[in-house]
């Protein structure tokens with residue numbers, strides 16, 4: 001199908017060119033020099049070279065040759081015996097000729113027959129499981145959210161991006177913008193992999209006082225360059241066109257590890273009012289390091305945090321440090337967000353956090369013995385917050401997957417989406433302060449047709465089939481549970497294929513659970529079929545909001561006091577719901593479905 005599309009594109013391109021006064025015929029030829037190197041000669045380059053991908057193949061090395069020392073080979077899994085999908089490789093415009101080298105792809109590989117020249121690349125969705133209102137890249141691989149920053153009415157979302165395939169590789173900063181956190185415009189990648197390395201995770205600030213000298217309100221991005229040759233080093237780039245393009249600082253790197261540390265990455269930079277300084281928090285092995293700067297270029301080490309605190313089952317990554325209000329008080333506390341992989345509560349990656357104080361030099365955890373998790377599902381990682389968000393908001397966004405299986409989930413054109421945006425605040429319970437994650441208010445705008453059931457009692461089972469029967473896999477459910485004396489309060493979302501997700505409160509063990517072991521396609525990883533649990537408080541009334549979007553379920557209990565995010569891959573939407581009670585009864589009031 002796709003191959004035909006590109007032939008058609010070329011036909012149209014050729015037709016358009018013929019219509020012009022001086023037709024310019026584009027042509028491509030391959031000069032194989034054994035099995036290790038092919039020289040690609042292109043005359044009158046079109047916008048793209050369309051590359052055929054087969055994910056099980058080894059990575060070939062595709063390099064546009066300009067003669068500059070900055071020429072960089074990209075790793076591309078070019079098809080050897082069958083084509084799974086295509087990706088576009090941008091060609092230089094305006095030149096009469098272009099030359100590429102392609103290394104490590106055999107001369108008899110199938111790709112040489114299906115590489116195409118084209119001026120367009122079709123990004124219409126081809127994935128059944130692609131979410132509707134969660135951000136996803138148009139095509140290619142995505143992991144962590146990077147450089148989240150708000151400026152002039154736009155929320156910028158940069159992200160770890162591979163434009164040359166739907167598996168991890170070639171890290172660029174992809175770029176999308178939104179005015180409302182729900183509808184996203186996809187822009188060209190903002191920062192490309194270069195000879196210093198992959199462009200790993202990081203952050204962006206608005207330089208309101210022109211500390212770095214690129215102009216007031218310049219956008220300054222901080223990221224880790226990662227390569228075997230240079231290790232992990234911190235770099236900077238600036239943008240004066242509202243984040244569309246960045247210029248890399250000519251004296252990069254701005255910070256290198258001492259003692260040859262291997263894991264030294266993911267800078268989060270923010271302005272600290274009280275000390276009038278910029279602060280950088282960096283993930284270093286299993287701790288966080290804090291640095292300060294006046295000009296965003298020279299950084300001084302201040303302190304380290306982490307030894308003996310929280311979970312240490314893996315490397316600490318993607319930090320954030322924010323000051324949040326405690327609900328119902330005038331007080332604020334600092335929260336250090338610490339992503340960890342592996343070592344999450346259900347295996348693989350997860351987001352933990354610490355609550356305490358920060359004086360511009362040191363973060364002090366007020367509960368050194370506690371381990372606190374931001375989300376109790378398996379698919380909520382690399383969580384960071386938007387800088388400069390309006391109305392004093394602290395809006396968090398996660399990558400909605402898990403390193404245990406992110407590269408193998410059953411999608412093709414793209415891999416991985418983001419969580420829904422969540423407003424963070426703090427609440428106190430039994431003397432301990434916790435994070436509360438409330439779905440961003442913008443999500444209310446998505447609500448379509450409302451179906452409701454005022455109130456019903458469950459003492460054994462209660463089916464509500466019709467309310468979900470015509471859904472397209474994208475809906476929100478809201479409910480309140482009252483008058484309960486049952487030990488288990490639960491419901492199943494299921495479909496006609498026998499696939500189900502069992503969601504329940506175990507009130508004896510005081511936990512909320514989501515069982516996705518029979519949720520649909522689960523066999524791509526032994527780490528996928530699982531039950532996840534969240535500890536809950538013993539409230540007489542329990543509220544629950546569920547966001548379901550093709551291949552994800554996000555549950556928010558008690559207004560965000562607990563959150564649980566899990567991917568699911570049902571072969572048809574869950575279109576029935578059945579409640580059950582064990583050891584007593586309960587009432588569900590104001591049950592609503594928004595489609």
Ligand code: FRU
Pocket residue numbers: 143144160171200201224265266317318382
């Ligand atoms: C977290 C992470 C980061 C790193 C990036 C690489 O998911 O491992 O620590 O910067 O992904 O893509």
